[in-house]
Amino acid sequence: MALKDSMRPSELPGDNRAGTAESPVTQRIRIDAIPDIVTARQHGRELADRYGFSETQATLIATVISELSRNMVLYAQGGTISLRMAHGNPSVGVVIRAEDHGPGIPNLDRVMMGGYSTSGGLGLGLCGVRRIADEFRIDTQEGKGTTITVTKWSE
Amino acid sequence: MSTSNEKFDSPLSDLELPTAIEPPADRASTAILREIVAHLRQRRAQLLEAWASRISEAGFLTAMSAEEVLEECGAMYDNYLAAVETGSSKSLDSYAHELSERTVTRGVGTHEVVGTVLLLRDVLAKSLYAEYGQNQDNLTRVLGAYGPAASRIATMVAVGFVREHEHIIRQQQEAMRKLSTPVLTIHERLLILPIIGILDPQRARQLTEQLLEAIRSNRAKVVVMDLTGVATMDAPVANNLVQTVGAARLLGAEVIITGVSPELARTLVTIGVDLEKLATVGDLRGGIERAARLLGYKVVPIDETTTDTATE
Amino acid sequence: MQKKTTILQLRNYLVATVQTTLVDQDFITLRDRLVSQVGNSRCTGVVLDVSELDVLDSFCVRTLSDMARMIRLRGADMLIVGIQPGVAFSMAQLGLDLDGVPTALDLDEGLAYLDSKSRRSSGRIPAWH
Known part of the structure; x- marks a missing residue:
């Protein structure tokens, strides 16, 4: 698995092992209804397994995808989950991006404080996701939509 | 409204990995490389011997017996020529990987492995001088094709070796961590x-x-x-x-x-x-x-x- | 709709083994079936085996703790068994709390817990002479 190796890609002038590995994967999963949540998190788990994340980490990644996609179904009439790998030294990361064109989150600060919920769990879910993320970014605009990006590194 | 823990993208995340060792520039140099390789194959026994004595002079690979050094050198020689000929690093790369697996644990240092490859490069270059030295044009063409190929290979072996080294260190760290917390x-x-x-x-x-x-x-x-x-x-x-x-x-x-x-x-x-x-x-x-x-x-x-x- | 969860009656307990990855509606259906059945069968305990579930997110956790409270109001105790180690740690990391719903390693442990609990409570209540 060349992509797990520690050298930065730019430092490998003639590395063939790296070249034979999969190119950076981006999976896009359309989330319209509840069953899509299950599909999306299965994709996330497979990706994490494939790149050598531990079982515990893979479960965490699947749970994060579940939280983010459920929010999109419940509050934004659906959206997209994109999954891709990031390569660092010495670990790899899964980058989860949840994008929707829903109403946005008007009271973001309160939501991110945790515990706040408009209909059963947004606050708790998002707050937890932020806590466990190695990198977390949320952009939300009222009436336009929300994009949340979470990166989880293997080490 | 926007909040952010950290910058989202790792600077490395969008870099593509190189797909192969850079192939020879054109058909002419491919032909020259083939010719060079044929010549070097012919003189294999002699050059191997010269190389082995340079290695022992330099004090490299002392952790290995003389037979082992000869065997290692033979294998490296053939893989090296294959890489020069085809421009493909595949066989050399997997060879470098095996080599490191065999030698890292025996305390063979990176400088020895890289030094050994560089010695081979010089031994071969010397032989090419002797063969093509009479004709200046020919020599320029030959060394022009050989030089870059040889440098690429040396870099690759070094990178492969260091990489293997790091890999082994990581494995050992992991193992030690497990040992350190018994249940x-x-x-x-x-x-x-x-x-x-x-x-x-x-x-x-x-x-x-x-x-x-x-x-x-x-x-x-x-x-x-x-x-x-x-x-x-x-x-x-x-x-x-x-x-x-x-x-x-x-x-x-x-x-x-x-x-x-x-x-x-x-x-x-x-x-x-x-x-x-x-x-x-x-x-x-x-x-x-x-x-x-x-x-x-x-x-x-x-x-x-x-x-x-x-x-x- | 496909029935994804079997509910068994074992002595005076109900045992539900969640057999596949449930989507939200299945959770609600399961909740409603258990809450209704627990009263009808005069059960004192419900064991929910979730060992097949590979993810328990905030929605699932909330549904489970709500379910436990409803069952409590119907006069029985609910216990969750078989949470996978990875799932347990994810819940802990995400701060998802089952709100006091007791848990046990597996079905065996779960039934032992309910047995000891009912022994304790029957010991405390004086007989009706």
Whole structure:
């Protein structure tokens, strides 16, 4: 698995092992209804397994995808989950991006404080996701939509 | 509105990995390289010998016997020529990988491996001089094709070797981390987890996974985690500890923490730990006594039990 | 709709083994079936085996703790067994709390817990002469 190796890609002038590995994967999963949540998190788990994340980490990644996609179904009439790998030294990361064109989150600060919920769990879910993320970014605009990006590194 | 913990993209995430060693520039140089390789193959025995003596002069590969050096050199020679000829690093790359596996553990240093490859480059270049030296044009063409190919190969072997080195170091670190946190079954359903040394995030994660797995496989009801050997831990690791205790409870096991140092106590209070969710006892002995009580046992001296039976 | 969860009656307990990855509606359906059945069968305990579930997110956790409270109001105790180690740690990391719903390693442990609990409570209540 060349992509797990520690050298930065730019430092490998003639590395063939790296070249034979999969190119950076981006999976896009359309989330319209509840069953899509299950599909999306299965994709996330497979990706994490494939790149050598531990079982515990893979479960965490699947749970994060579940939280983010459920929010999109419940509050934004659906959206997209994109999954891709990031390569660092010495670990790899899964980058989860949840994008929707829903109403946005008007009271973001309160939501991110945790515990706040408009209909059963947004606050708790998002707050937890932020806590466990190695990198977390949320952009939300009222009436336009929300994009949340979470990166989880293997080490 | 936008909040952000950190910059989202890793600077490396969008870089493509190179797909292959750079092929020879054009058809003409391909033809020259083929010619060079044919020449070098013909003189294999002689050049190998010259190379081996240069290696021993330089004091490289002393950890290996003379036969081993010859065998290694033969294999490297053939793979080297194949790489020069085809411009493909495939066979050389996997060879470099095997070579490092064979030699890293025997204490062969990076400078020796790289030095050896560079010596081969020079030995071969010298032979090319001798062969094509009479005609200046020819020599320029030959060395123009050979030089870049040889440099690429040297870089590649070096990178492959260093990479293998790092890989082995990581594996060993992982193994040591596992060794450093034994999970002991001291009684049916009771696990003891003595933690000694520094808990970094990786080790903490591993400890969590090991403990939860051990709870399941031993069907443990109580775990005593002794932190006497841990002077301090930072807030993320302390958080991880609290979460591990919570996860263990979800699996039906109580975790008793013992040996909390003053510093650790400060950290735990600073991160706002809920003491309802964290059972602590001063020392390991007290922890085991508490565990025994939770399991419904009483620890009593043997003569006391015999007196008990005697009075009954 | 496909029935994804079997509910068994074992002595005076109900045992539900969640057999596959449930989507939200299945959770609600399961909740409603258990809450209704627990009263009809005069059960004192419900064991929910979730060992097949590979993810328990905030929605699932909330549904489970609500379910436990409803069952409590119907006069029985609910216990969750078989949470996978990875799932347990994810819940802990995400701060998802089952709100006091008791848990045990597996079905065996769960039934033992309910047995000891009912023994304790029957011991405390004086007989009706």
